[in-house]
Amino acid sequence: MKSFYIETFGCQMNVHDSEKVIGTLVARGYRQVETPEEAELVLYNTCSIRDKAEQKVFSRLSQFKRSGNGKVFGVLGCVAQQEGERIFEKAPHVGLVCGSASYNRLPELLVQIENGGRKVTGLDLDTDDTFETPLTRRDNPHRAFITIIEGCDKSCAYCVVPYTRGPERSRTSASVMEEARQLALVGYTEVQLLGQNVNSYRDPSPSAWDFATLLARIAEIPGLHRVRFTTSHPRDFGKEIVDAIDANPVLCDQVHLPVQSGSTQVLGRMQRLYTRDEYMRRIEWMKSARRSIAISTDIIVGFPGETEADFEQTLSLLDEVEYDSIFSFKYSPRPNTPALRLVGQVPEEEKGRRLTIVQEKQRAIQIRRNTRVVGSVQEVLVEGYNRATCQWIGRTSQNRVLNFTHSNGDGKSLLGGYLPVRVTRAGPNSLAGESVL
Numbered sequence: 001m002k003s004f005y006i007e008t009f010g011c012q013m014n015v016h017d018s019e020k021v022i023g024t025l026v027a028r029g030y031r032q033v034e035t036p037e038e039a040e041l042v043l044y045n046t047c048s049i050r051d052k053a054e055q056k057v058f059s060r061l062s063q064f065k066r067s068g069n070g071k072v073f074g075v076l077g078c079v080a081q082q083e084g085e086r087i088f089e090k091a092p093h094v095g096l097v098c099g100s101a102s103y104n105r106l107p108e109l110l111v112q113i114e115n116g117g118r119k120v121t122g123l124d125l126d127t128d129d130t131f132e133t134p135l136t137r138r139d140n141p142h143r144a145f146i147t148i149i150e151g152c153d154k155s156c157a158y159c160v161v162p163y164t165r166g167p168e169r170s171r172t173s174a175s176v177m178e179e180a181r182q183l184a185l186v187g188y189t190e191v192q193l194l195g196q197n198v199n200s201y202r203d204p205s206p207s208a209w210d211f212a213t214l215l216a217r218i219a220e221i222p223g224l225h226r227v228r229f230t231t232s233h234p235r236d237f238g239k240e241i242v243d244a245i246d247a248n249p250v251l252c253d254q255v256h257l258p259v260q261s262g263s264t265q266v267l268g269r270m271q272r273l274y275t276r277d278e279y280m281r282r283i284e285w286m287k288s289a290r291r292s293i294a295i296s297t298d299i300i301v302g303f304p305g306e307t308e309a310d311f312e313q314t315l316s317l318l319d320e321v322e323y324d325s326i327f328s329f330k331y332s333p334r335p336n337t338p339a340l341r342l343v344g345q346v347p348e349e350e351k352g353r354r355l356t357i358v359q360e361k362q363r364a365i366q367i368r369r370n371t372r373v374v375g376s377v378q379e380v381l382v383e384g385y386n387r388a389t390c391q392w393i394g395r396t397s398q399n400r401v402l403n404f405t406h407s408n409g410d411g412k413s414l415l416g417g418y419l420p421v422r423v424t425r426a427g428p429n430s431l432a433g434e435s436v437l
């Protein structure tokens, strides 16, 4: 068995985990193929943050119930950890179930499978290690993910992550710095630091750097042009992070700070550990920074007990902050989470109504915000080319997509380069412009 196919669902942590899994497999002589039909080993790296995400893997697996003969199916990631051996009952053709806290054991689990092992599992959560490998196969030639912290020690009432990714574990600063330096040496110019809660990063080695120190040091690495990070938890988000962004333009002027709700009562029931006012204090730090920091967030509508008045607080928060972008979701009841026991579940239809209102409001805010940058010149990292529109696709430091034309192009590829672009038009989700070189 030497060919494998992998499909990844979920967040950037999962995307990056898959890059590490792919590297591990390739180093053992496996070849990655483009379709599950061609593969002998079919892997799904799964997400269980909402019910819809979880259902995707079972619908994939059911497609192969009959035609899966001879293939080994593996379920990785958060559904694997959450459902464990129950997956073998739901889908008997699955041969491997492994959660992210056990990926260090993958080479050993692969040997078991190669030797004909069935129902192979890696489900321990109490590992101290993070999954690091020099074999990582990065998918993007310019922008690289770096995990700095795994797991989560918070206990938001709606969330499965503490159960699926285990307790918080930080990597040593020396190993993070080394990986960032190596990436710069081989030509990466942008790195994105990953963790479920990067703000609680704490270097386990004696130097004991906190997150802001790590950020500042990475931004000094020669060759790196952009450093981003995600996700920030408001409770642990300190002013020193804003100061670090102000002090070094290599740190992108972009922060994702999930609020979830604008109502202090709902935040309390969610066990988010901050009030609306405390959250707004963090927004004020960013708004009064010297640089113009783009702010994005996550919103959940229809959390148990969310009244119309609570919901209106979320709408007023959107107006007050004027986010550059948001991700918004209907509350989805998740196994084992404390919110399951809360009274006042909101009907699906009402959640849908609230979600539409949030999204329409935010769309208007984004058009307004994006229109304000028309006429300005922004530096973009060129990430692609759209043949249909004959436009290059760039990304600004604030993480906006800026599609642009380049007239003195003499046909040369701009991919991976940085150049100044004048913004000429604005839509709700992207900007358009022309290069000024």
Ligand code: SAH
Binding pocket: 049, 050, 158, 159, 160, 161, 195, 196, 197, 231, 232, 233, 258, 260, 298, 299, 300, 329, 330, 331, 332, 333, 334
């Ligand atoms: N660690 C990150 C969250 C990762 S999950 C943080 O704390 O910000 C990404 C987002 O999914 C969350 O911010 C939340 O908005 C949403 N989410 C998590 N659990 C959910 C659930 N049960 N129902 C709906 N949305 C959920």
Ligand code: SF4
Binding pocket: 152, 153, 154, 155, 156, 159, 160, 161, 162, 196, 197, 233
């Ligand atoms: Fe989930 Fe909360 Fe942890 Fe984020 S901080 S991963 S929402 S428990």
Ligand code: F3S
Binding pocket: 009, 010, 011, 012, 013, 014, 046, 047, 048, 049, 077, 078, 160, 161, 164, 165
């Ligand atoms: Fe999903 Fe797990 Fe990420 S539940 S959002 S893949 S941490």
